[in-house]
Each structure stands twice: as structure tokens, then as C-alpha cells.
Amino acid sequence: MAKAMSHPVFARLYPRIAAFADAHGSIEHRQEMLTGVRGRVVEIGAGTGSNFRHYPPEVTQVVAVEPEPRLRALAEKAAAEAPVPVDVVAGLAEELPLEDDGFDVAVCSLVLCTVKDVPGALAxxxxxxxxxxxxxFYEHVRSERPGFRRAQKALALPWRLAGGGCHLTRDTEHAIQEAGFAIQDIRRFYFLINGRANPASPSIIGTARPST
Ligand SMILES: C[S@@+](CC[C@H](N)C(=O)[O-])C[C@H]1O[C@@H](n2cnc3c(N)ncnc32)[C@H](O)[C@@H]1O
Structure with a gap:
């Protein structure tokens, strides 16, 4: 398996960041992303397992892939309390340790901003x-507003260093389409925390299907 970049400080901080975001609206975004999901699910870069408790009962199994050991241990705890069966495994988005054609749904939340190779992960x-x-998908993306995009570019490097490799300026919608998916629905919005925008505010939630 290729090695994930190690971000031990981020791994320590992320549980608090995720809890803060969840308390300020991210829970609703996760629920929106997972509405109507059923069958066998692969969740890519599951982090602490913040999505697990939001899977609908029609989900028969979640295989949650997470490369970072500290986050994976937290995901295992969350799996034990999940309302559906969740198996947490080590692995990278770019080299999923999983069989071809085995899943009804792939879930990416706040992860395509961070993977090293976006086309590889989507493939x-x-x-x-x-x-x-x-x-x-539920992802933060580059802004469509020029002024905001300039701010994202200016902050991109410190953000990446502090944020476990997170990129502020990815055009994830385009990357999904380039990878051979057709977008079925998408909601673009600014995720405001306490009414305020932050560099990761421009966001998308949606569904895409493999195009023929
Ligand atoms: C911002 S966190 C999001 C975690 C979770 N998906 C969520 O919604 O809270 C980014 C996650 O991507 C994981 N990650 C980073 N590079 C990855 C890769 N190449 N393959 C899979 N996961 C990766 C990190 O370990 C981390 O758990």
C-alpha cells in the first residue's frame, strides 16, 4: 500500500474541528448527503466516523476506509455505536483495498479536498x-466569487500545512465529471459558521452516477 502523508497534529485536532463544525450545521449537511442511501456503502477517508450515525436503516453494510491510525481508532469506536453495520479498514482512496463492482454507494465527505490524487481517488x-x-459527496470547494477566490488562494499554503494537506481551491465538481461521473443533483452553498464565511465555506452536496 502506498503511504499516506502523516499529519499527526491534524489528526489530534480534527476530532475537535469536526465536532465544532457538526455543532454548527455540518450534521445537517451529512444527513442531506446520506438521504436515501441504501445497500452496500464504501466511505472513503472516514475520519472519526462522523457520518456513521446518519446512515439510514436501508444500508446493509458500510466499509469505511481511513489511512490515519488515530482517526481510524476513533472511527472504530463510532462504528460500534452506529445504527448499521460498519467495518473500518486501513487504506488509501487512491488504492482502495476492495473488490471491483462491489458497492451501491461511495461516500466522500470533506476528503477530496485532501487526497493527494483526486483523479486516482475518483477512478x-x-x-x-x-x-x-x-x-x-459533501465537499468544500473553490469559490465562484473572484474576491473570495483570491482570499482562498492567499490562504492556501498555511491552510494546507495546518489542515492535514487540505486544499482550498479544488474544483471538485469538475473533477467528478472528468472522472466519468454524471452529476445527478448538486447544491452549492456557503457553509457559514455563526453567520460568518470562512475559507472553506463554498461547499457542494450532491449525487453523481457513473456515466456509460
Ligand atoms: C477533513 S477529514 C474528513 C473526515 C471525514 N470524511 C468527515 O467527513 O469528517 C479528511 C480525511 O481524509 C483522510 N485522508 C487524507 N488523505 C487520504 C487518502 N489519500 N485516502 C483516504 N483518506 C485520506 C484523512 O485521514 C482524514 O480522515
Whole structure:
């Protein structure tokens, strides 16, 4: 397996960041992303397992892939309390340790901002999805507003260093389409915390299907 970049400080901080974001609206975004999900699910870069408790009962299994050991241990705890069966495994988005055509849904939340190789990760998601499967995504992306985009560019390097390799200026919607998915629905919004924008505010939630 290729090695994930190690971000021990971020791994220590992320549980608090995720809890803060969840308390300020991210829970609703996670629920929106997972509405109607059913069958066998692969969750890519599951972090602490913040999505697990939001899977609907129609989900028969979640295989949650997470490369970072500290976050993976927290995900294992969350899996034990999840309302559906969740198996947490080590692995990278770019080399999923999973079979072809095995999943009904692939879930990416706040992870395509961070993976090293976005086309590689999306190609892997496509490989493990059944042809009838779907990609559910909740991601922060580059802004469509020029002024805000300039601010994102200026902050990109310190943000990446402090944020475990997180990129502020990725055009993830375009990357999903380039990877051979057709967007079925997408909601673009600014995730304001306490009414305020932050560099990661421009966000998308949606569904895409492998195009033929
Ligand atoms: C911002 S956190 C998001 C975690 C979780 N998906 C969530 O919604 O809270 C980014 C996650 O991506 C993981 N990650 C980073 N590079 C990865 C890669 N190449 N493959 C899979 N996961 C990766 C990190 O370990 C971390 O758990």
C-alpha cells in the first residue's frame, strides 16, 4: 500500500474541528448527503466516523476506509455505536483495498479536498461501484466569487500545512465529471459558521452516477 502523508497534529485536532463544525450545521449537511442511501456503502477517508450515525436503516453494510491510525481508532469506536453495520479498514482512496463492482454507494465527505490524487481517488471509487451505483459527496470547494477566490488562494499554503494537506481551491465538481461521473443533483452553498464565511465555506452536496 502506498503511504499516506502523516499529519499527526491534524489528526489530534480534527476530532475537535469536526465536532465544532457538526455543532454548527455540518450534521445537517451529512444527513442531506446520506438521504436515501441504501445497500452496500464504501466511505472513503472516514475520519472519526462522523457520518456513521446518519446512515439510514436501508444500508446493509458500510466499509469505511481511513489511512490515519488515530482517526481510524476513533472511527472504530463510532462504528460500534452506529445504527448499521460498519467495518473500518486501513487504506488509501487512491488504492482502495476492495473488490471491483462491489458497492451501491461511495461516500466522500470533506476528503477530496485532501487526497493527494483526486483523479486516482475518483477512478477507484468508480472501480468499486456497481455500474448502477452512485457517488454521494459533501465537499468544500473553490469559490465562484473572484474576491473570495483570491482570499482562498492567499490562504492556501498555511491552510494546507495546518489542515492535514487540505486544499482550498479544488474544483471538485469538475473533477467528478472528468472522472466519468454524471452529476445527478448538486447544491452549492456557503457553509457559514455563526453567520460568518470562512475559507472553506463554498461547499457542494450532491449525487453523481457513473456515466456509460
Ligand atoms: C477533513 S477529514 C474528513 C473526515 C471525514 N470524511 C468527515 O467527513 O469528517 C479528511 C480525511 O481524509 C483522510 N485522508 C487524507 N488523505 C487520504 C487518502 N489519500 N485516502 C483516504 N483518506 C485520506 C484523512 O485521514 C482524514 O480522515
Amino acid at each position: 477507484e471509487a468508480r472501480r468499486v461501484l456497481k455500474p448502477s451505483g452512485e457517488l454521494r
